[in-house]
Amino acid sequence: MALFNLGSATPQHMAQAIFDEAVFKFYRLRHQYEDFQSFWHAKTTGANGAEVRLVDTLLANASKYPKDEALRAQLSEACLEIEKYWNKKFGSSPESLSIFGSIYSQAEDALVKHQAQAEDAKQPEAQINTGTRVESCMRNLYKYEIQIQAIKPVSFDAQTKIHFYLDGLNETLSSSYKYSGSVLKVLEQDSYIQNEDVTWGRWTLFRDSTGYSDVWIVRIQNGRAEVFSAVAKLNQDTYELDESIRGIHFDTEIFKAIDKTQVTAFDNSEFNLSPPTYFQMLAMLNATGEKVFEGR
Numbered sequence: 001m002a003l004f005n006l007g008s009a010t011p012q013h014m015a016q017a018i019f020d021e022a023v024f025k026f027y028r029l030r031h032q033y034e035d036f037q038s039f040w041h042a043k044t045t046g047a048n049g050a051e052v053r054l055v056d057t058l059l060a061n062a063s064k065y066p067k068d069e070a071l072r073a074q075l076s077e078a079c080l081e082i083e084k085y086w087n088k089k090f091g092s093s094p095e096s097l098s099i100f101g102s103i104y105s106q107a108e109d110a111l112v113k114h115q116a117q118a119e120d121a122k123q124p125e126a127q128i129n130t131g132t133r134v135e136s137c138m139r140n141l142y143k144y145e146i147q148i149q150a151i152k153p154v155s156f157d158a159q160t161k162i163h164f165y166l167d168g169l170n171e172t173l174s175s176s177y178k179y180s181g182s183v184l185k186v187l188e189q190d191s192y193i194q195n196e197d198v199t200w201g202r203w204t205l206f207r208d209s210t211g212y213s214d215v216w217i218v219r220i221q222n223g224r225a226e227v228f229s230a231v232a233k234l235n236q237d238t239y240e241l242d243e244s245i246r247g248i249h250f251d252t253e254i255f256k257a258i259d260k261t262q263v264t265a266f267d268n269s270e271f272n273l274s275p276p277t278y279f280q281m282l283a284m285l286n287a288t289g290e291k292v293f294e295g296r
Helices: 016-032 036-040 056-064 071-090 094-121 130-151 158-166 252-270 277-287
Strands: 043-045 051-053 174-179 182-187 198-207 212-221 224-233 239-242
Touching (some): 016 036, 016 071, 056 071, 071 094, 094 130, 130 277, 158 277, 198 224, 198 252, 212 252
Antiparallel strands (some): 043 051, 212 224, 224 239
8 A cells, every 4th residue: 555645744754554554464464374483584575586584574664764763663563562462362363364354454444544634634744653653553453353343354154163162172181070970071271261250161071872072162150150152073074063052050060160160260371371272263253243251
């Protein structure tokens, strides 16, 4: 997207709207890489066919503003701050990228409005606050995220949800309890705190009738648990998603399972672990308009 041109009055410092658009545009590429380090040090082919650092496509924006001494560092800092927030909350999946595309689209719209206003008002450069660009960029990210619910850029089908609810499933570190005459397991590494009132867990329940285990995504609040979503394995290659929220029959064993989930969720948060994949899907569902975290 071309930058506006005010001739001799062209700003020597990058305005906030231009900064946001540049950073969000670049960060969209993050999800093509396994981790942030791989992304930041990746190489790409430039217009002249030569190999260049991918990040140079972002930092090249600084050359347009030679008097903007803080710009290069702030462009880098903004990307790292987005990584800390976005990737931990939503992960690095293609689905997460599709949602982030809505963030970028809103930043594009804001840039168009900024350009039009600057042309009309001949905005003086003195109004550009360079010291708060990173903080303002993150505030705009939060604002744009709230708007995603109205935009609804993507919806997730049952197979996608099943993939996230089952991804990384590992019963090695688990605690076993009895429920309805069967074995229920709390997968300890998957316990996760939403906030001080709500905890989430991933439990499995073995079914003698099929020889398979159902996977429960469990929401715990005020000491009580409900099954938010369940995935049943029908045969070797087929799964079925049940999104009808249902209560759990409470007995001594279930209360032990709830306690274990809450304790391990607290322990996981102490180590600042990234959320399990199933929780990333819950966060994406919530961001796109389903009232997952507010209860249903």
